[in-house]
Amino acid sequence: MLLDKLKIELIEQKKSKFKGNIYHYSQVNFAYNSNKIEGSKLTENETEEIFETNSYIPKSDNIVKLDDLIEMKNHFRLFDYCLDIINSVIIFYVFILSAMRINP
Secondary structure (H helix, E strand, O other): OHHHHHHHHHHHHHHHOOOOOHHHHHHHHHHHHHHHHOOOOOOHHHHHHHHHHOOOOOOOOOOOOHHHHHHHHHHHHHHHHHHHHOOOHHHHHHHHHHHHHHOO
8 A cells, every 4th residue: 555655665764864855855844834833933944954953053143932942853753753653554644644734
């Protein structure tokens, strides 16, 4: 089934830590859009920097709330946790559909 292949591919890409793959894209875009809905002021580029480097160095004098940074890191962890525990195609399908609603 296609969803099984997607799940396996995402897990393999997570292990590879290669930038620019589906896993990387999903992590950055799902986290950015989800946190934007919650009112985060972080940009997509800042989100990607946090994901890639596990750190954040502001490039301007704009104030970034600590809560925004914590929420972003928690979203990355949640995505990984879901990949690690998903054994049911149905649960994974619901997860993907929910994420797609965030980023149409």
